[in-house]
Amino acid sequence: MKLRQRVLAVMLALGAAAPASAAADARRGEQVYKRCLACHALAYDRVGPRHCGLFGRRAASVFGFGYSAAMRHSKIVWNARTLDQFLTDPKKMVPGTTMTYDGVRDRTERADLIAYLKQAGQSAECRR
Amino acid sequence: MSFFLMPAPVASRRQFLAHSGLVLSGAAVALLAGKDALAATSGHARSGDVVILNTALSAELEAIAAYQLGAESNLLQKPVLELALTFQGHHKQHAEVLASTIKKLGGKPALAKEKYNFPVAQLKSQTDVLKFAAQLEQGAVSAYLGAVPLFGNRELAKAAASILGDEAMHWAVLRQALGESPVVPSAFMS
Numbered sequence: 001m002k003l004r005q006r007v008l009a010v011m012l013a014l015g016a017a018a019p020a021s022a023a024a025d026a027r028r029g030e031q032v033y034k035r036c037l038a039c040h041a042l043a044y045d046r047v048g049p050r051h052c053g054l055f056g057r058r059a060a061s062v063f064g065f066g067y068s069a070a071m072r073h074s075k076i077v078w079n080a081r082t083l084d085q086f087l088t089d090p091k092k093m094v095p096g097t098t099m100t101y102d103g104v105r106d107r108t109e110r111a112d113l114i115a116y117l118k119q120a121g122q123s124a125e126c127r128r
Numbered sequence: 129m130s131f132f133l134m135p136a137p138v139a140s141r142r143q144f145l146a147h148s149g150l151v152l153s154g155a156a157v158a159l160l161a162g163k164d165a166l167a168a169t170s171g172h173a174r175s176g177d178v179v180i181l182n183t184a185l186s187a188e189l190e191a192i193a194a195y196q197l198g199a200e201s202n203l204l205q206k207p208v209l210e211l212a213l214t215f216q217g218h219h220k221q222h223a224e225v226l227a228s229t230i231k232k233l234g235g236k237p238a239l240a241k242e243k244y245n246f247p248v249a250q251l252k253s254q255t256d257v258l259k260f261a262a263q264l265e266q267g268a269v270s271a272y273l274g275a276v277p278l279f280g281n282r283e284l285a286k287a288a289a290s291i292l293g294d295e296a297m298h299w300a301v302l303r304q305a306l307g308e309s310p311v312v313p314s315a316f317m318s
Contacts, residue, residue: 035274035318038187038267044245047186068179091176091278100180101274109318 023108029116032109039099043125048099051117052126054078059094070096083114174280178235181226184288187271188223189240192216194264197246198257208254208305212261215298222291229284255306262302268295269317 039047049062059076060067074094076082086093087110089103104110120126195216198204204212227237251257272292279285296317304311 034263034266035270036267037263038269038271039183041245041247044247046245047183047190096179098179098183100176100183100278101271102277103274 024111024115026112026115026119028109029112029114029119032104032113033116033120035104036113042120042123043128052121054083054117055080055121068094068096068098070094071098080114080118083117084110087113176278177280177284178230178233180275180278180288181230181233181284182235182238184272184275184291185223185226185230186238187268188219188226189238190244191219191264191268192223193240193244194246194261195219197244197248198251198261201251201257203251203254203257205254208258211301211305212257215261215265218294218298222294225287229287258302258306262299262306265295265299265302268292269299273317 036048036051040049040051042051044050045062045065049065049067055078057078059074059078060072071094076086076094084107087104089105090097090099090101091103104113195212198212199209199216230237247260251260269292272288272295276285276288276292279288300312303313
């Protein structure tokens, strides 16, 4: 019994330590992205700003979009690391953001979502 | 109403769509009944709650506009058109309750945009419109699910969960209308 518990503990520890990008899958990420579709689209602004051109973009820099003061002052540049941090708990990283979403707490889902956003940024829809 | 008791899937779908307005109106009534509870407990709401409500209101206003686009597209036939208008009516009720609650909490409700960027060029058939609506409703379920835990006021969380239930029914009915299987894709939502 003790051995089984130890094995389980090691497995959990390994799982927790595994790099999120190791299993990143853009196809699964596309499914996760469906959660974002209440407010976002790739190529046009909705309740939230467009996601085309997201990587390397400074937060609150889509022209004409009405950002919160919190996001305007965040000085974030979006990349895999900052997106991972933001998506984990948006309101923790940017208190006052109008993205009132509890976050994507599962690290694999976040990695998949970020992989999808990266891939989608190169899609025909985003290159138009 | 059970699909298992109906003779033909097409007939059952039609019958289900025709009667779904009656079923869904129950959720809207329940939400409106919760309005007084929201007002009574408004003192416990945090300023962050107003921000959450306003984001939800913006999404509801967009949904109203999206259903309007669908209704005016001439692509929807009865009973799907009636269904779209019923769902639009629910979103209008959500928006009214959200806006009045924001006001009660001392906030300024978001207004509908003059123009929304919908993928009009991609909507060429009834199926396209239904898929578009289903996508928005699925997103709405996730959005409310992601918002419910953030409320400081539990009555607001409860009201948001009530809307979530309505959006989930919209999504399931739209999937049914599209002939997607399984109609309810999983036991849990995320």
